[in-house]
Amino acid sequence: MLDGRSQIKRKLPPRLILSAGWLILLGAAAMLAPWIAPKDPLAQDLFLGQLPPAWVQGHEPGYLLGTDSLGRDVLSRILYGTRLALTVALLAGSITCIIGATLGLLAGFLRGWVDIMISRAIDIWMAFPPVLFSILLIAVLGPGLTSIIIAIVVIDWTRFARVIRAEAMTQGAMDYVASAQVAGRTRLSTMFTEILPNVLPTITVLLTLEMGIAIIVEAILSFVNLSISTDDPTWGGMIAEGRTSIHQAWWVLVFPLITLFLTVLSFSQLGEGLKDRFDPVLR
Amino acid sequence: MSESYAPNLYQIDNLRLSLADMTKKPLVGAAPRLEILKGLSFTIPKGEILGIVGGSGSGKSTLGRALVRLLEPSGGSIKFDGKDITHLPETDLHPLRRRFQMIFQDPMSSLNPRHRVGAIIAAPLSLHGLSNPRQRALEALDHVGLPRGFATRYPHELSGGQRQRIGIARAIALKPDFILADEIVSGLDVSSQAQVLNLLETLVKDLGLTLAFISHDLSVIRRLCTRILVLHRGEIVENAATPALFANPQASYTRDLLDAIPLPDPKQVWA
Numbered sequence A: 001m002l003d004g005r006s007q008i009k010r011k012l013p014p015r016l017i018l019s020a021g022w023l024i025l026l027g028a029a030a031m032l033a034p035w036i037a038p039k040d041p042l043a044q045d046l047f048l049g050q051l052p053p054a055w056v057q058g059h060e061p062g063y064l065l066g067t068d069s070l071g072r073d074v075l076s077r078i079l080y081g082t083r084l085a086l087t088v089a090l091l092a093g094s095i096t097c098i099i100g101a102t103l104g105l106l107a108g109f110l111r112g113w114v115d116i117m118i119s120r121a122i123d124i125w126m127a128f129p130p131v132l133f134s135i136l137l138i139a140v141l142g143p144g145l146t147s148i149i150i151a152i153v154v155i156d157w158t159r160f161a162r163v164i165r166a167e168a169m170t171q172g173a174m175d176y177v178a179s180a181q182v183a184g185r186t187r188l189s190t191m192f193t194e195i196l197p198n199v200l201p202t203i204t205v206l207l208t209l210e211m212g213i214a215i216i217v218e219a220i221l222s223f224v225n226l227s228i229s230t231d232d233p234t235w236g237g238m239i240a241e242g243r244t245s246i247h248q249a250w251w252v253l254v255f256p257l258i259t260l261f262l263t264v265l266s267f268s269q270l271g272e273g274l275k276d277r278f279d280p281v282l283r
Numbered sequence B: 001m002s003e004s005y006a007p008n009l010y011q012i013d014n015l016r017l018s019l020a021d022m023t024k025k026p027l028v029g030a031a032p033r034l035e036i037l038k039g040l041s042f043t044i045p046k047g048e049i050l051g052i053v054g055g056s057g058s059g060k061s062t063l064g065r066a067l068v069r070l071l072e073p074s075g076g077s078i079k080f081d082g083k084d085i086t087h088l089p090e091t092d093l094h095p096l097r098r099r100f101q102m103i104f105q106d107p108m109s110s111l112n113p114r115h116r117v118g119a120i121i122a123a124p125l126s127l128h129g130l131s132n133p134r135q136r137a138l139e140a141l142d143h144v145g146l147p148r149g150f151a152t153r154y155p156h157e158l159s160g161g162q163r164q165r166i167g168i169a170r171a172i173a174l175k176p177d178f179i180l181a182d183e184i185v186s187g188l189d190v191s192s193q194a195q196v197l198n199l200l201e202t203l204v205k206d207l208g209l210t211l212a213f214i215s216h217d218l219s220v221i222r223r224l225c226t227r228i229l230v231l232h233r234g235e236i237v238e239n240a241a242t243p244a245l246f247a248n249p250q251a252s253y254t255r256d257l258l259d260a261i262p263l264p265d266p267k268q269v270w271a
């Protein structure tokens, strides 16, 4: 009667290793920025403006990724920018996830008037163009970290609510829910112990995706100068500055852009990788 | 457990059940009610194995789900061991729920795919405050003839027959008085069917269970059940002891059902 099915052990998927590796590196950079950054990210030196990266003719030692037009070290600025990017990703991502997934779960599983109210709210929300909506929100709330996070949560909770609602509806029709009722489990308890484990893989994927999206939104807001104070280095801010000098100093734009791209990609791959590795149900 | 001397475990009087027909719901206002059970009256004596047969859509599952109060009847009454449970709210139903259990047709759907087998069997035990749920779950695995090592597996790591045994283990672990089995072998191949039916038969005898067995397979019903209820379009057309029903069916609908049983054909050759 014993067979090999329970013996199948899944290996760590490469994309999980790569994405988690990159994100751990970023996390370390964010925490250790004051010690590992080679220069002060705000220190200007007009005699050292637009220095190219270390492998290009005309570089100066100590400026690995070159300098911007004000002579600030690009590498140091990227390292410091990691702090804001990760803070926004973690905070905005998880708050959006908790609010959106909870509402989706309640609507999809309890149905009835709860569902009607939440679904109406989603419909109304979906009618707002998200970028304009966020710019409007920041304009009202004033720039700052809290405003960015609020803007992301307010705009993106529907992304979770819609998907999780649909999943909860599908799961709610399964017989294991009826079986829980036969066993005497309450509706609310059934939602947490029976439904939640089955939507958790989807929640994980959406959560990491949202963390990437949060970083992009922050970058867009920095780009249009609506993020936090302009002094602190942010990836979006660097990209905006780099754009003006793209022909003289491409590195000011390219390096933060690559960092941003790898980070967003890593977040989305992290979710898929975690699901592959830890979801007990093979698909 | 409260001891009672009612001879009938279930007494059903003029049971009616209607559901909202969502396919015909007008844009505004309530959906029309679809009458599914149209006034059923019967009893299930303690220790009986009642077969419920009938064509597809005749209301077998609906009746079964009303018996274990997954559905609330819209008329008539259901008495369980003398207590009226027709409209009992969930909180008052809770202590009784331990006493009537259900085995579902499709274990793929009725076993939570992301819970381990041990947890699936133990959960109802903890819900009813029984001591040592883990230990009792392992004993239930013994009872249904599965190795204890299966407790740490997920449902998809089992075969169809093994999965259905988990469904049985979950139901008997609570030591209920009554079990409803709704088409529990229809998804299995013939040899697993026989094994699961044998197991069920033994358990019913050993544990002194009362069983309602829903099936559209009259040959299975004939082997297992002491009495048979024939449903047709939400009404009882026949209610008789098994030998009597097969020897001398009263309703024409029952005769049609009996005629539809495929008989082994001696002249048939292997292609």
Ligand SMILES: Nc1ncnc2c1ncn2[C@@H]1O[C@H](COP(=O)(O)OP(=O)(O)OP(=O)(O)O)[C@@H](O)[C@H]1O
Pocket (backbone or CB within 6 Å): B019, B020, B021, B022, B034, B036, B054, B055, B056, B057, B058, B059, B060, B061, B062, B063, B216
């Ligand atoms: N949720 C529902 N809403 C509306 N009608 C329903 C619902 N569930 C069942 N019905 C209808 O009730 C009738 C009886 O259904 P039921 O599932 O009890 O039949 P059954 O005898 O178990 O059939 P089968 O042998 O196919 O399982 C069917 O006509 C079905 O279409």
Ligand SMILES: [Mg+2]
Pocket (backbone or CB within 6 Å): B060, B061, B062, B183
């Ligand atoms: Mg049915």
